[in-house]
Amino acid sequence: MKNEETIILGAGLAGLSAAYHLKKGYALFEKDGEIGGMARSVHKDGYTFDYDGHLLHFRNEYTFNLVSELLNGNLAPHKRNSWVYSKGIFTRYPFQANFYGLPNSVVKDCLMGLIKARVLSASHLNSNGSFESWIIKTFGEGVANHFMKPYNKKFWTVDLRELTCEWLDGFVPVPDLEDTVTGAISDNTKPYGYNSRFWYPVKGGISELVKGFSGKIRSAHVNKKAVTIDQRRKEVVFEDATIKKFKNMITTIPLPELSGLLVDMPSEVQQAFSMLRWTSIYVLNIGIKSDNLTERHWVYYPEENVIFYRVGFPTSFSTDAAPENRISIYAEIAYSDVKKIDKFEALPKAISDLKTCGIISEESEVEICLPMDIKYGYAIYDSNRRHAVQIIKNYLERFEIYTIGRYGSWKYMSMEDVILEGRALAEKMNSCNKYKVEAKA
Numbered sequence: 001m002k003n004e005e006t007i008i009l010g011a012g013l014a015g016l017s018a019a020y021h022l023k024k025g026y027a028l029f030e031k032d033g034e035i036g037g038m039a040r041s042v043h044k045d046g047y048t049f050d051y052d053g054h055l056l057h058f059r060n061e062y063t064f065n066l067v068s069e070l071l072n073g074n075l076a077p078h079k080r081n082s083w084v085y086s087k088g089i090f091t092r093y094p095f096q097a098n099f100y101g102l103p104n105s106v107v108k109d110c111l112m113g114l115i116k117a118r119v120l121s122a123s124h125l126n127s128n129g130s131f132e133s134w135i136i137k138t139f140g141e142g143v144a145n146h147f148m149k150p151y152n153k154k155f156w157t158v159d160l161r162e163l164t165c166e167w168l169d170g171f172v173p174v175p176d177l178e179d180t181v182t183g184a185i186s187d188n189t190k191p192y193g194y195n196s197r198f199w200y201p202v203k204g205g206i207s208e209l210v211k212g213f214s215g216k217i218r219s220a221h222v223n224k225k226a227v228t229i230d231q232r233r234k235e236v237v238f239e240d241a242t243i244k245k246f247k248n249m250i251t252t253i254p255l256p257e258l259s260g261l262l263v264d265m266p267s268e269v270q271q272a273f274s275m276l277r278w279t280s281i282y283v284l285n286i287g288i289k290s291d292n293l294t295e296r297h298w299v300y301y302p303e304e305n306v307i308f309y310r311v312g313f314p315t316s317f318s319t320d321a322a323p324e325n326r327i328s329i330y331a332e333i334a335y336s337d338v339k340k341i342d343k344f345e346a347l348p349k350a351i352s353d354l355k356t357c358g359i360i361s362e363e364s365e366v367e368i369c370l371p372m373d374i375k376y377g378y379a380i381y382d383s384n385r386r387h388a389v390q391i392i393k394n395y396l397e398r399f400e401i402y403t404i405g406r407y408g409s410w411k412y413m414s415m416e417d418v419i420l421e422g423r424a425l426a427e428k429m430n431s432c433n434k435y436k437v438e439a440k441a
């Protein structure tokens with residue numbers, strides 16, 4: 001490798017996309033033995049498990065065309081079939097448009113809360129900009145108490161008053177009042193939200209997309225963990241003691257890890273790094289001997305007594321995900337520094353909850369369980385996040401170091417989002433002699 005070229009750290013989808021779109025020379029380094037980051041799949045005993053369900057949603061035609069080309073026909077569309085399980089019954093997702101079948105007292109609470117919030121006195125409700133106040137102002141007390149608050153507390157693990165609304169961006173559907181009333185008195189199958197349709201590889205799991213990228217870029221150097229980045233000398237040191245000089249760097253390393261790699265940072269930047277908070281996800285990938293294939297894609301669990309917040313069924317979006325007469329399940333459990341979990345107890349509790357909630361039967365035989373511990377799951381959007389990320393990005397850009405990706409931008413980003421971010425940065429670099437690119441938090 002020549003010195004002084006563009007170095008990309010991390011071969012997840014953000015790094016792969018940057019490499020794919022860069023027209024100038026680059027070298028791509030990945031700490032693990034294989035590329036793909038969060039978009040990898042594990043193949044074991046005939047099962048294919050992603051690092052948690054990884055479904056493709058497209059808001060942008062460019063990404064749809066690119067992904068279709070990279071997957072070369074190995075891509076199928078699906079109409080979302082997702083549910084909420086509460087009060088002992090399944091209701092359609094999203095909860096806020098589907099009270100049908102819930103106990104009458106719950107339906108009444110939810111409808112009255114919504115009417116008060118929307119029609120009678122929306123203006124009297126205080127909004128202090130927190131996610132919790134947005135929930136109450138938008139959906140009223142009934143939906144807040146019966147679903148939104150318990151579910152989101154379980155998912156984000158922190159007090160919802162600490163969260164801003166910056167991450168919402170269409171993630172939480174807001175149905176109109178008429179639709180909500182329809183969904184209270186009948187089965188409402190109207191699609192809502194950004195993920196009402198999704199796409200998934202027919203075979204091989206989400207890592208097929210990574211394979212598609214790898215065929216189109218210069219090969220990545222794997223088992224190359226960056227351990228020090230001297231931003232002033234423009235040098236990166238790897239775990240194997242090799243040193244590379246760079247002119248520009250694109251890093252997709254999670255920001256809390258990056259902070260330990262940089263040298264001699266000003267205290268303001270160190271402080272910005274120390275403000276970042278996150279939730280972790282413990283995923284139990286489970287294979288079960290059963291021919292009881294559900295049509296449901298995934299189910300949300302708001303109630304505190306159930307250990308997981310969501311359960312998905314890979315065999316419902318790809319029959320190739322498990323051997324014949326088997327189903328596969330992923331159960332997602334959130335934890336953080338304020339909500340600890342006991343990982344040894346998680347599996348038996350999850351299996352017991354899957355039985356109680358009617359997902360598997362008492363007789364079901366668990367054939368395989370692959371736990372995956374995702375340390376950086378979701379950036380916590382508290383009031384410090386935006387400013388802290390801006391300080392970090394601005395500082396790094398002085399050295400022509402650009403931090404991108406879900407954990408490099410410290411944002412709630414989908415696969416499509418990080419592919420687009422990698423592309424946008426590469427295109428700016430392609431069009432500049434001196435790669436000076438404006439930072440966005």
Ligand SMILES: Cc1cc2nc3c(=O)[nH]c(=O)nc-3n(C[C@H](O)[C@H](O)[C@H](O)COP(=O)(O)OP(=O)(O)OC[C@H]3O[C@@H](n4cnc5c(N)ncnc54)[C@H](O)[C@@H]3O)c2cc1C
Binds near residue numbers: 035039227253378
């Ligand atoms: C639980 C969960 C579920 C998700 N579900 C979906 C979904 O259904 N649909 C969807 O679109 N998106 C989903 N996502 C988001 C999606 O996974 C990400 O947006 C995307 O994969 C992130 O890509 P990335 O390249 O930014 O980060 P990563 O995939 O994390 O890539 C970063 C890479 O950097 C490498 N690295 C780290 N440190 C070093 C180092 N020191 N030196 C060298 N390399 C290093 C890592 O090994 C990794 O390969 C989900 C995310 C989570 C957490």
